[in-house]
Amino acid sequence: MARQELQQELVQQTLYSRVLKIVDEKARSRKEISTALNQRSISGQLNVIINSLLDHGLIEWTIPDVPHSPKQQYRITRKEQGGLDLLK
Numbered sequence: 001m002a003r004q005e006l007q008q009e010l011v012q013q014t015l016y017s018r019v020l021k022i023v024d025e026k027a028r029s030r031k032e033i034s035t036a037l038n039q040r041s042i043s044g045q046l047n048v049i050i051n052s053l054l055d056h057g058l059i060e061w062t063i064p065d066v067p068h069s070p071k072q073q074y075r076i077t078r079k080e081q082g083g084l085d086l087l088k
Contacts, residue, residue, distance in 0.1 A: 015049055020058065020076065027062050027075040050074065 015037070022028060022036045030050060034042045053059040054074075062073040 015045070016053065019046075019049055019053065023059055023074050024076045027073040029071075029073050033074070 018037060019033060022033050028036070030042050030046070033050070034046055037046065039046065050059070054061075057077055059074045060077050061067055062075055063069045063071065066072070
């Protein structure tokens, strides 16, 4: 059981870093992030990861005044710019 939990944790960490790298290239919508991850649609897990990255201040909205805008995209924060160099 612990092995399965460890595998899930590693996959989740990998998805976190992949999402960060995707939005580091340029601002993207949830759908664009999902497509870049080769997902058919926006998964619940992707929503959790995006919300977690927002909560931790690693990514931000491109339209902060209208969070639910259909044109909303996500970009890397200045705070995270330095941390991404470690992932490269």
